[in-house]
Amino acid sequence: MALSVVFIELMMCLTVCTLNSLLATNVPGTQVTQQGGQEEERAAAGDRADSFSLKCERQGSAREPVFSMNGDYIIGGVFSIHNYIEEVNHEYTAKPEPSRCTGRLFPFKLRHSHAMVFAIEEINNSTELLPGVTLGYNIHDSCATVPLAVQMTFQLLNGRDPVFHTSDNCSQSGAVVAIVGETRSTLSISMSRVIGSFNIPLVSHFSTCACLSDKQQHPTFFRTIPSDQYQADALAKLVKRFGWTWIGAIHSDSDYGNNGMASFLKAAKKEGICVEYTESFYRTNPQSRIKRVADVIRRSTAKVVIAFAAPGDVKILFEELSREPSPPRQWIGSEAWVVYQDFVQFNFCAGAIGFGIQRTVIPGLREFLLDLSPSKVAASPVLTEFWEDLFNCKLGKASAVEERVCDGSEDIKTLQIQYAGTSQYRVTTMVYMAVYAIAHAIHNAICVKTNSTTQCDKSIKLKPDQVLSQLKKVNFTQNGHDVSFDVNGDPVARYELVNLQKGKSGTIELVAVGLYDASMPEGQEFHIHRNITWMDGSTNVPVSVCSNSCSPGTRKMLQKGKPTCCYDCIQCPEGEISNVTDSPDCVPCPEEFWPNTQRDTCLPKPVEYLSFHEVLGIILAAFSVGGACLAIGTAAVFFRHRNSPIVRANNSELSFLLLFSLTLCFLCSLTFIGAPSQWSCMLRHTAFGITFVLCISCVLGKTIVVLMAFRSTLPGSNVMKWFGPPQQRITVVCFTFIQVLICTLWLVLSPPFPKKNLTTYKRRIILECALGSAIGFWAVLGYIGLLAVFCLVLAVLARKLPDNFNEAKFITFSMLIFCAVWITFIPAYVSSPGKLTVAVEIFAILASSFGLILCIFAPKCFIIVLKPERNTKKHLMNKN
Template sequence: MIFAIEEINNSSELLPGIKLGYQIHDSCIAVPVAAHVAFQLSNGQDPMFYQGSNCSQSGVVIAAVGDSGSTPSISISRIFRSFSIPLVSPFATCACLSDKQQHPTFFRTIPSDQFQADGLAKLVKHFGWTWIGAVRSDSDYGNYGMASFLDAALREGICVEYSEPFYRTDPPSKIKRVADMIRRSTATVVVAFAASGDMKVLLEELARDPPPPRQWIGSEGWVTDPHLMSFTFCSGAIGVAIQKAVIPGLRDFLLDLSPIEVAVSSVLTEFWEDAFNCSLTESEKDADLNKRECDGTEDIKRLENPYTETSQLRATNMVYKAVYAIAHAIHNAVCEKTNSTIHCDKNISLEPKQVFSELKKVNFSRNGYHVSFDAKGDPMAFYELVNWQKSESGVIELVTVGYYDASLPTGEQFRINGNLTWLDGGTQVPVSVCSESCPPGTRKVLQKGKPICCYDCISCPEGEISNNTDSPDCFLCHEEFWPNAKKDKCVLKPVEFLSFDEVLGIILVVFSVSGACLAVTAAAIFFHHRTTPMVRANNSELSFLLLFSLTLCFLCSLTFIGAPSEWSCMLRHTAFGITFVLCISCVLGKTIVVLMAFKATLPGSNVMKWFGPLQQRMTVVCLALIQVIICTIWLVVSPPFPMKNLTTYKEKIILECALGSAVGFWAVLGYIGLLAVFCFVLAFLARKLPDNFNEAKLITFSMLIFCAVWITFIPAYVSSPGKFTVAVEIFAILASSFGLILCIFAPKCFIILFQPEKNTKKYLMNKN
């Protein structure tokens, strides 16, 4: 501050011809002391303070620089606002001071903690930390700053395990409790919004026992303090810091001290004696006999301590800018520029209110740094991102690794352009989460009574997927898609139908072809032995027609195998219905012939003339024609059609033939069943007719098998899923067809081939 004022007083451009006077008071970071000084400055100074006639005699302070603490600044600001005295703070960052209703005359050259809190929250989010601990100074700086940070963290989806306040004057037991909380916590990252003096007390307590490995995130209040860098367990700490600055001439000014100048000031005397461990005054020498007397050989230029370190000027530059801001406000109030000459009115009675008004409008640059205030009295927010890195010698150094510029658009404000080291000097970003991320295929389920960052990962339900990490919900696949094994992607459902390539299809094809071959073989045997009594006695014409229809029955089962198409769906059901009716019609005709033949043997009966070959053919044709009509109506009104069955199995698509009209399907089956039952009844009535080879018995057995198969088919067909519905239908066709051919034709073929002695008219007519 003194350096800046002397620069201004020696300037020919800023307040030329006018000297600024000043007083420096120590508030001791105590509200009572700060309030006392504020009242003293507001009430005016004792006239005896002024020496000579060069100073204004108003006695009223027109502006003040300070305080560095937020809490004292709040008290001073509330006192000054009644007198419109502007207060420009270089280091009070509490966001509460931006409230112009409460603090209308407050300005500052350091950004508000609101920006710092936002920057810290974005920093935490940037590295993927969602589970953190938080400690803060139990002061306006810490409490308001942490409140702003917690709000920003909530917006970023960050959860806070604990938030503990402490103060340097707290009892050791309370400091220990906060330290134990940090040790016990599961959060690896700790955000500390604290003043340097408070952090020193906490870190000392943590250092007593083996300190826990924690990644510290620091506010500007402590993260640049070189005294705290002796705590090596904080290596890797990251934080936001006030922009580093260079103030030309300051180092020379600080080093331009002689023992004579030092002896005049009690403050400089204390500093000198402490830095060189010598005594300038007799009282100090008498108090400490071990101290030598300062002999004038002490060279401050050789001194290496924070006083002479001017390469890391941060808060210092804020003081420098605050003084210049006030000087520019005074300049604008009392000076005018005419042509190229600046004229300042030295006799004007300057009021604090005028300086206050001009401070709102200041806009200048100094040493490359811009100074202006917004409507809240805050400057443009710009922070450096700093990292505590261990050098090769093991000493912690402060390294700038990026910046946070609140004036840039969202998404561009935060930049890291340097290599960072982490806790314990590691190069890998530490992990600090309450729960590990839920991978795709799972969803987050919050743990009861815990923050939103604590959750369990639950696998997606059947038929649902999640394709994002930490997905809160799973969503259904489209009806023709199904989740893959990981449930992170929907894939096309496999299409299933009874194909010629699978084992079941091959088995059914073999049986179908075998049955057709069996029918053709029987027909060949009958044709070869067509003149024999066995063939002639069994109505050879109907037998050949029956064998032909059985061949079609066996072969029509092949239409049920393979991918359904529009034509195959219509063909399979109609071919099946018509061929089976043709088959049953032939059996029915043979049964009627047997009955009529024995009726014809009765005296006076000529019934066979009503059931000759022509009538038999007409009966078969008429019965089959009825089924053809039923099938035609079915195909015209609502034919079967191929469809994708998505309901039987959720994980696959069944290609099948929809019935179209269920009435048509059951009408076809019902008609077949009606003929079969009628045939069975007639054959059953004729089963005991006297004959060495009674065909009615064979037809009875065949119809019994036929009816049994189709009665059991109905519940099996209704309850079978997917392609097994088709398999059941094929099985019923094959089983009933095999029943007919084996019961009716196998015994005859056996006699024809292996017992030719029985293939005689005498044997057939023998009633014994």
């Protein structure tokens, strides 16, 4: 609404073009008498025609600048020296007077305007920058209001002459080529929209709103202070650096605060930071609104609060918080307020950190600021007001009895005031650099360097768009401060990291603890060179998280309905690990690895196989070797008594071959013990299959011999001549050859091979021999079983044949044991896991082998060794 009023006022103040011919009767020398005749009328008409011209006049009263100086080129300046505009009730009975500023006069903003004057005077005295050219200035006070800022912008565009356009020329008095200002982003946005269409550059020293980087909306805007986008990114990285993932956020309800907080929230989300609450307020809000924001801060669980707000807004909030102190909070401030000395009065601000503009020493500025005498002050209404407020006296004649008149003894150099500050400046430096940036742009537009000298042509009618074009290219260093602009009109973002620390005297001091440089590589932007003091004076970084970090071995599980920073820690499932803190997921271990107890690393799975070093392997190996020794011992007994009747009667050749095959059967079980290899896997199954077939073939041969022997005793039978020793040998060889052929085909087509069994047990690896072809394995076992069954049937048929030593009985028992062992082997083999499968197979081999040797040879050895009297032909032939 206020902006609309200003535009109406501006329209009223715009120049109007009048035709003097229409006002001829009111212009001296153009009146026509009745007695003049036609000649006088023509002469008068000619005079009127000569005076017909276009003339633009200002209708309203122009506001006088607070500081001004003529020059070859004029630079405008707009600063918020006051903070309010005087309210005037217009009765529309008289022409309104220019708006006047009222309220508090800001000494540091007065310093900004003086810094501009200082910079221009320094440039005018320079022999390197714009030699022979004088810069002038028109500096206005916007009263920190949008309407007056826009009005001052129009006035800078139009110039200061009452009549500024005639048929002959356009007035250049007061017309500017560039403008420095404003402090607040809201004011700069309004000014930029006005002057953007005229290609006049606006260089701000403190307007940080990221929205001003939009060249579509603000094509002529530049600034010497980094954009809030950079500051938002820097604040998010600062929060991330100290491990804070759960914070509160407050901001001014203004262009600066709203846009800055929007940029910060976006950057914080990218960094994985959660915001518990976001509250906005403004210093003119009702006290209830300010109290509500303070209560939110008091009740929150976040210990870190970031304030993206203007100093005046923050001060109002802190005053409310000081009435009822909240639990300790770690404050993080934007550069707008954290560097101001006004906040050291609040004890709970101790430990606050934030970013400030880099300080720079400007030689001579402090002396220039303090070079104020009563006579110089009296010449300026603004300086007069400043002087009177400073010394509480009245320059000139007092208007009231209680007012003290300044006596001329006042000396500003004796005061410690914010106006002069220190020799190192922050925002003031930005003003100083803004003026120098414009000066360099003008220099590049009108000056040419020839040999060692620079020639500047100040007669060039410089247009603002020429300054705009050159301003985009400036790149210089002044007092150690680099100045250049990117495509958006922004400088390189460099900040000073500041910390409010309690000194030894108990007062809070602003201390620079580090630097931030956005041009550095990722992760190297911060350089902290001094210890930071946190809230409550602690040197330990405060913790502000919604949930404690999940240790390695666990993963985060988000809590329903809460931000991503609020979660529970769940142990990784079996077989998975997490080896970083706050892992969102667990990852499975590789196949041959298994998590440790903490589930934060993968360890190689223990490898398991039937080893010679374990108890079961030792026992089975002992039985295997013992069985082989038993077979060899039996063979030795038989060989020693090879001529005894009992040995000769039981087919000694097949007996020795059977004992040899049994020895091999016992020994082949040793191939099943130890780590499987390619050769051991092929050997163990084929050796086992062939030796057992050889063994069963011998038993089968002996059984057939028994049957044939008794059949040959019948009258007229000559069966034995068809199954004599040669036929017995051929039978054994043929049966064994079939098994050899089966094993050969198995080894050629799909042999057994070693493999790591990763499925039977999750926590360990079983080294075993894969069958290769299951058909080959079961063909080998089936063939053995077929021979065993056939042998059992024949032995059963021969078991009742009359004889003192009928071997068929013992073969029957041995075959029953053999078949029983291998029938039970099949389900045990299939169901036994891991190395027990090998143990079952070895047990079956040993059990069947011991069954054969004990059932067939033990009775004979018993007679040979212990009952030699029964080892006679007479006893053997006795049928009773």
